[in-house]
Amino acid sequence: MLTRMMVRGAGARRSVLVTAAAQTWRRRYGSGVSDEVHPLSEGNGEPTPRRALLYLPGHDERKATKAAGLDVDCVCLDLEDAVALNRKEGARKSVVNLLSTLDFGESDVAVRINAVSSGLAKEDLKAILAADTLPNTIVLPKVDRPSELEWFFDTSDRLLRNQPRDTPAKIKLITQVESGIGLLNLQSVCEVDRVDLTASSFFQHEGVILGGDDYAASIGATRSRSNVELLYARQQVVATVKAFGLQAIDVVNIHFTELDALRAEAEEGAAWGFDGKQVIHPAQVPVVQRAFSPSEQQVEWAVAILDAFYDNQIKGKGAFSHDGQMIDMPTVLQCKNVFRLAVAAKMVPADRFDAAIREMELAGNSEGDGGSEGDGVGKGQ
Ligand SMILES: CCC(=O)SCCNC(=O)CCNC(=O)[C@H](O)C(C)(C)COP(=O)(O)OP(=O)(O)OC[C@H]1O[C@@H](n2cnc3c(N)ncnc32)[C@H](O)[C@@H]1OP(=O)(O)O
Numbered sequence: 001m002l003t004r005m006m007v008r009g010a011g012a013r014r015s016v017l018v019t020a021a022a023q024t025w026r027r028r029y030g031s032g033v034s035d036e037v038h039p040l041s042e043g044n045g046e047p048t049p050r051r052a053l054l055y056l057p058g059h060d061e062r063k064a065t066k067a068a069g070l071d072v073d074c075v076c077l078d079l080e081d082a083v084a085l086n087r088k089e090g091a092r093k094s095v096v097n098l099l100s101t102l103d104f105g106e107s108d109v110a111v112r113i114n115a116v117s118s119g120l121a122k123e124d125l126k127a128i129l130a131a132d133t134l135p136n137t138i139v140l141p142k143v144d145r146p147s148e149l150e151w152f153f154d155t156s157d158r159l160l161r162n163q164p165r166d167t168p169a170k171i172k173l174i175t176q177v178e179s180g181i182g183l184l185n186l187q188s189v190c191e192v193d194r195v196d197l198t199a200s201s202f203f204q205h206e207g208v209i210l211g212g213d214d215y216a217a218s219i220g221a222t223r224s225r226s227n228v229e230l231l232y233a234r235q236q237v238v239a240t241v242k243a244f245g246l247q248a249i250d251v252v253n254i255h256f257t258e259l260d261a262l263r264a265e266a267e268e269g270a271a272w273g274f275d276g277k278q279v280i281h282p283a284q285v286p287v288v289q290r291a292f293s294p295s296e297q298q299v300e301w302a303v304a305i306l307d308a309f310y311d312n313q314i315k316g317k318g319a320f321s322h323d324g325q326m327i328d329m330p331t332v333l334q335c336k337n338v339f340r341l342a343v344a345a346k347m348v349p350a351d352r353f354d355a356a357i358r359e360m361e362l363a364g365n366s367e368g369d370g371g372s373e374g375d376g377v378g379k380g381q
């Protein structure tokens, strides 16, 4: 059963849906756990759209301010490779400050910490997880082995539990695969999410980024315009990551003035199944977000089917005929995927189906058959 509760966002208060799983989890951790969760951290298993994930150096307030004014799905304040070794401490302080002073609007706000193997990750986590405003998402780079992810869960959960203030329901975690050994171990890394760990964690592993430039370095390849040296890794990553229902985020194109090439590369990634792409410059954002958005026709198709679906639910029909096709839950779920992307692309309003969902819920409740309970349909759109 889903319930509505008030949550805290980047400066705004609004209502979100919180799952039974989140409530169970909250009961487990008792009073130390707040009802205050970030609006993008609903914990309902539906990934936050990240068509473009824009990095910027964590100590660069000018770029952060610029990013806050952009229409970008995800802003990633970097503590890793965009920050020189002798600027790490200053960058941590700057990121903590930026998290509470800048309003990033609808963007998912991520912080990329340093790799576990760097020895810097614990200091990063201590600073970030003690911040007054926590990020929606943490990006953990260079994950070579499942033990690194286990270390992350243990360390960050302990740090959050020891905070005097209330803690959020779920923070999303994105891992990066960036080496030959990381690619070999990717399945085991994704499996960490399937064992007990994340059920009881403050973190939810939501996606995997292919760090193509580090990966190329690790296998002794040189990056080319054609990306041919990344062909195997890109296909392997998207197949493995999707097998675990996680979000797959494609490689960076560092040639930030070459927007036609970027468009072709992003469209290719989208066609292969990636959900989004890392970017490093504001000019890349609209090109990439367009490439990872559905077409007008796809949106029309999805909206028409969802309208018909809610009508038919009210009539008590799970499978129905629409334009010569049989529609039931798998097609509805595909339409919901398109709808979520369309909302992220501002092609349809987020509340497009709210009235229909309410009507469907009322119809379900009045029959007393729990018709809409537990199926997740209509939630988190
Ligand atoms: C490949 C492996 C990785 O790990 S990638 C992740 C790590 N690297 C990064 O985070 C680098 C991010 N990008 C950058 O730092 C910059 O884009 C670089 C490449 C240095 C170019 O900066 P710059 O010379 O200022 O570019 P520009 O004059 O064309 O900038 C125009 C205006 O846009 C801003 N801008 C630039 N990059 C960003 C960004 N990433 N996020 C937000 N804003 C950005 C500039 O500050 C500049 O703004 P303004 O017009 O002066 O106010």
Ligand SMILES: O=CC(=O)O
Pocket (backbone or CB within 6 Å): 141, 176, 178, 210, 211, 212, 213, 214, 215, 251, 252
């Ligand atoms: O972190 C990104 C990469 O390409 O390396």
Ligand SMILES: [Mg+2]
Pocket (backbone or CB within 6 Å): 081, 141, 178, 211, 213, 214
């Ligand atoms: Mg990297």
